Amino acid sequence: MTNPASFRDQSNWGDGYELAIEVGSTGNAELQTLLSALWSAAGVRGCFGHRDCEPDEQDEVPCTVASLSEYGHLLGQVRLPTGQMAVCGCMAVRGGDESSDWLDFYVPTGALDKTGAVYWDGQPHFRSAVIDDWLAGIAMETFKQAPFSLGVVGWMVSGGADASVLAGELPQERGMGYLLPRGGVLRYGAANT
Numbered sequence: 001m002t003n004p005a006s007f008r009d010q011s012n013w014g015d016g017y018e019l020a021i022e023v024g025s026t027g028n029a030e031l032q033t034l035l036s037a038l039w040s041a042a043g044v045r046g047c048f049g050h051r052d053c054e055p056d057e058q059d060e061v062p063c064t065v066a067s068l069s070e071y072g073h074l075l076g077q078v079r080l081p082t083g084q085m086a087v088c089g090c091m092a093v094r095g096g097d098e099s100s101d102w103l104d105f106y107v108p109t110g111a112l113d114k115t116g117a118v119y120w121d122g123q124p125h126f127r128s129a130v131i132d133d134w135l136a137g138i139a140m141e142t143f144k145q146a147p148f149s150l151g152v153v154g155w156m157v158s159g160g161a162d163a164s165v166l167a168g169e170l171p172q173e174r175g176m177g178y179l180l181p182r183g184g185v186l187r188y189g190a191a192n193t
Contacts, residue, residue, distance in 0.1 A: 002114055003114070004084060004085070004086040004087065004110075004111040004112070004113075004114035004115050005077045005084075005085035005086055005087055005111075006054065006087070007048070007050075007051045007052070007053060007054050007055060007075065007087060008051075008052060008053060008054055010051075011110050012086075012087050012108060012110045012111040012114065013051060013087070013108045013110055013111075014108050014109055014110045015108065015109050015155065015156055016089070016104070016106025016107065016108050016109070016155075016156065017106060017107050017108075017109055017112060017128070017131055017135075017154070017155050018104050018105060018106035018107075018135070018153070018154070018155070018156065018157060018158060019038075019104070019105045019106075019135040019136075019138060019139055019151060019152075019153050020102055020103075020104045020105075020151065020152050020153075020157050020158035020159070020160075021034060021038070021102060021103045021104075021105075021139065021142070021148045021150070021151045022100045022101075022102055022148060022149050022150040022151070022161075022162070022163050023100055023101040023102065023103060023148055023149070024100050024148055024149035024150075024163065028065050030101075030146075031065050031092060031101055031103060032064060032065045033145070033146045034103050034142065034146040034148060035063060035064070035065060035068070035074075035090065035092075035103060036063060036145075036146075037141075037142045037144075037145040037146035038090070038103065038105055038138065038142045038146070039063050039074075039076075039090070040141075040145075041138045041139075041141035041142045041145075042078055042088070042105060042138045043078060043079060044076035044077070044078050044088060045076055045077040045078070045085075046060055046075075046076045046077060047060050047061055047062070047063040047067070047074050047075075047076055048060060048061060048074070048075045048076065049061045049067065049070065049071035049073075049074070049075070050071070050075070051073075051075055051087070051089075055076075055077070061074070065092065068090070068091065068092045069092075072091065073089045073090065073091045074089065074090045074091075075087065075088070075089045075090075076088055076089070078107065080107065080112075080115055080117060080131075080134070081130050081131070081133075081134045082115050082116065082117055082130075084115040086107050086111040086112065086114075086115055087107070087108060087111045088105065088106065088107045088108075088111075089105075089106055089108070090103065090104065090105045090106070091103075091104050091106075092104075093158060093159065100149065100163070102158055102159065104158045105135075105138070107131070109155070112131070117130065117131060127154065127155070127191055129190070131153075132153045132154065132177045132190060132191060133190070135153040135177070136151075136153055136177055136179060136188045136190075139151040139153070139179045139186070139188075140179075140186055140188070143179070143181070143186040147181060147184075147186075148181070149163035149181065150162070150163035150166065150178070150179065150180055150181075151178070151179030151180075151186075152176050152177065152178055152179070153176060153177035153179070153191075154175070154176035154177060154191060157176045160176060161176075161178065163180070166178075166180060168180065168181075168182045170187060170189035171189070173192065173193045174189055174190070174191050174192050174193060175191060175193050176191050177189065177190050177191050
């Protein structure tokens with residue numbers, strides 16, 4: 001089995017199993033606060049801009065919105081609930097004048113495959129209760145320092161929901177996990193369909 005924490009192994013990268021957070025604004029200050037809280041809550045090792053060289057072969061970059069803009073993604077390594085280290089990344093999806101900004105934290109499915117984490121059982125959606133709950137826990141910790149309007153967890157879920165449409169109510173049927181604040185408390189509704 002190859003190393004799921006290797007940057008240079010391009011088979012580690014690809015689609016992401018993610019925690020996507022709707023920031024609720026389009027300001028750099030809010031996005032920076034969220035990025036810092038998320039990186040810390042996930043316990044990410046390092047912060048890098050290139051995936052074609054290993055962490056010890058490149059200089060760290062600041063964990064900032066400016067670095068996100070410059071490199072497109074920020075990359076690091078994270079310990080999964082399985083105990084194994086894996087590559088991870090983060091990217092911002094800027095909404096502009098029409099919608100909110102999103103911050104997406106992800107572990108690529110290539111790396112997950114190498115850890116033995118099961119996230120697909122032949123159903124239409126990739127899903128792992130273990131990874132979902134782990135990402136939801138990261139969101140809960142992040143929310144304590146940087147409140148946000150919505151979080152969703154699952155495979156390629158960014159933009160799959162809108163806090164203004166949900167109006168504080170968790171959907172009854174959920175193809176992905178939802179993290180929705182209400183009265184200052186972040187509630188988690190796990191995927192159930």
